[in-house]
Amino acid sequence: ANKVPGCVSQVWLTTEQGPGADPVISFQGDSDAHIVRGLVAIMLALFSGRRASEIQSTDAEATLKELGLDEHLSPQRANGLRSMVKRIKRDAEAALKQTA
Template structure:
């Protein structure tokens, strides 16, 4: 049975649950459906956040990431919401947000979403354009984390 405990604010399961759920799904058709289902569970992105400033460059599909920074005693904490016009990419956004949203900027910068992407077998089962788009999303999130640290 798939675990679905929610990551605060994103509408996605906790990243550890996502990893465990992937391990339970042997068939790639099931994994694709799961990724799409993760995307459907994302908190809707408000129209006001569908701006050029929030649009991720380098993605074939349209992808938006909005970042909120909260100053905490242990450094800035970043919360993300996102969306895409492509179902599978929306699911990739969900996986990425489950890994980074609600974390300190320093944790985000030390995390390795690309390694997780490969561990889940996504790179070998997606087009090179989708993989490059995922890297663009990671780059954007890291840039936001670096900017939050610089402004701390």
């Protein structure tokens, strides 16, 4: 249930949301690949502990470009990262709808 589809490496992500109309959402993640585990850590630093509305408005691809990582990711890793971001944003959207 926690596995992120679309990743070549195995990636697992759990979501925990706080109370309120715009809840703070915390994520925990892991991977079976060391490099991907590092990418998971970057995404958790970017998204975890933020309000659902902040997560929705955060541009992960722009952040990766700022860090210079976009040019160093293989197409497969970039697709997996997009899948993880999609899952995080979907969970934030669901949290906003649930409390509305």
